[in-house]
Amino acid sequence: MDKFTTLTGIAAPMPLVNIDTDMIIPKQFLKTIQRSGLGVNLFDELRYDREGNELPDFVLNQPAYRQAEIIVAGDNFGCGSSREHAPWALLDFGIRCVISTSFADIFFNNCFKNGILPIVLPQDAVDVLMEDAQKGANARMTVDLENQTVTTSDGVAFQFDVDPFRKHCLLNGLDDIGLTMEKAPRIESYETQMAQARPWV
């Protein structure tokens, strides 16, 4: 997993609420057996017509936002399925950070496993960031994970919360499985005790 430290980039505004995982990556693209290559189909049904032509109104098709690395989104981003293809598609497109008032739990969790930082901020802060994002390519936002701040192109900074353990893993690009494997003796001991206490499991 790539580390996440600081990021200065273009932010795309997506004010729609309840952007679900079927919108982020429709089911026809879940048939891959790889993690990479999904960026071209990110937001597929919002981004292309049936013939595969770009829909010019969609934000990521606009020249100012084609290189976006941040999305500022409406409430409850990522609701719906557990498909990790959603963060994979975002990452493959080049998105490393999503900012919203709220995220669906499973999507939120999946982001951290892939080096994407989901940031939760209050409505008034998201409103300011949404407005900043609407300024286009000349307005670059800065996200600083170490100091837990998002700063608009005008220098207005907002402090955000992040789970300390997740922050540590993201800053250092740590692999969860490796960390857990170090605790194998504890897992074994639990299994031994459970074989006694709940042998039917």
Add this chain to the structure above:
Amino acid sequence: MITEPQSAAARTLYDKIWDAHVVDRQDDGTCLLYIDRHLVHEVTSPQAFEGLRMTGRSVRAPERTIAVPDHNVPTTWDREQGIDNEESRIQVDALDRNAREFGVVYYPVNDIRQGIVHIVGPEQGWTLPGMTVVCGDSHTATHGAFGALAHGIGTSEVEHVLATQTLIQKKSKNMKVEVTGRLAPGVTAKDVVLAIIGQTGTAGGTGHVIEYCGEAIRALSMEGRMTICNMAIEGGARAGLIAPDQTTFDYVKGRPHAPKGAQWEAAVAWWKTLFSDEDAHWDKIVTLRGEDIAPTVTWGTSPEDALPITATVPDPSDFTGGKVEAARRSLDYMGLTPGTRLTDIAIDAVFIGSCTNGRIEDLRAAAEVLRGRRLAPGVRGMVVPGSGLVRAQAEEEGLDQVFKEAGFEWRLAGCSMCLGMNPDQLAPGERCAATSNRNFEGRQGYKGRTHLMSPAMAAAAGVAGHLVDIREFAAQPA
């Protein structure tokens, strides 16, 4: 080290199951949670198995890992001849190879026990009260009906569970949803859960585990309870729970992987301790009166867009904030005009199936409505049993004949048109009365329009050619 509760303080059912599965606790509260059952399907697992292969890791507990293909499999009767779609075939073949190579429990596509993973688990007795159950699928919440802590995980976590049989977790908050009293005739578990989501919204349960309780929930069969917990995720909660009771034990007893003999007695004794203590702490409480719940349908493109069938299509100006634009977009997508009576919405298709409503009780309810009736001209219907065993049971009861005589297609088990990963899809603009769980844009097919409802309501809509109130419909002679 098995972590006992921090104090003798009153605990919720969620607290109790959590405490019984903590392997390790970090100072910041992050826990390593032991996983009793890991269900695996073909769509969210290939990258996880590939990860194991690349790092030379094995599956820690193959006997706790159950694999079954469901999302991609064709539901047509010729599927033994193979899958036409190359990508789907590759994915199903990959599961087949991975299941055999890593030695996990496996129900291949032509096994009579194959079906939707969330129907197979309970049916085979893999899902038991007090367990932790995970799967790379958000509808894993279904298993919460047994009083098991069950939720969806992403593929990175699938790999983590395969390798370590544990999950890194922080505890969620406790939310109680109580449905008091009795349900009115014609009102089912599906109506209850749609009504709950209509009230709490799709983010109402975010960060929480929901326990459903109250007299109306207690009176439900296991099938109904699974319908309720299945849609916990549509209300934002990763997991839904219902405390196990005699209904649960009766369902579990005798299933192939349920405990037997002395172990059964020991298991039941422990299961009986799995309830929320009287004075347990709740972070959020929602109460509905069972009597107030009407047959409920969705009008928009989010499960929270749920209304009683007697209502009319809302106007975007009825909403506030970001929901105004979302409602405008929904109505445009759904091709609906504010003020239209829901019962005046004409449909083109009926889909009966899915992990929400693909169990025997659901098929019985739909067949009951269809006996002696036919689909309206121009309406197509599809019934997809949740598992091969549900199909066999339905055929034994003659339900397949009822469906066929009513003009429905009778199919083999799979996820099918709930998410349209296989060829079972809506055409653009086609409007469907569906017993599934999501009405998202494009969910059942590109530009397809989904109205969620109970099996009886979907069947009745098929006969009438438009959405109907089952309470009035059922009163008419066939």
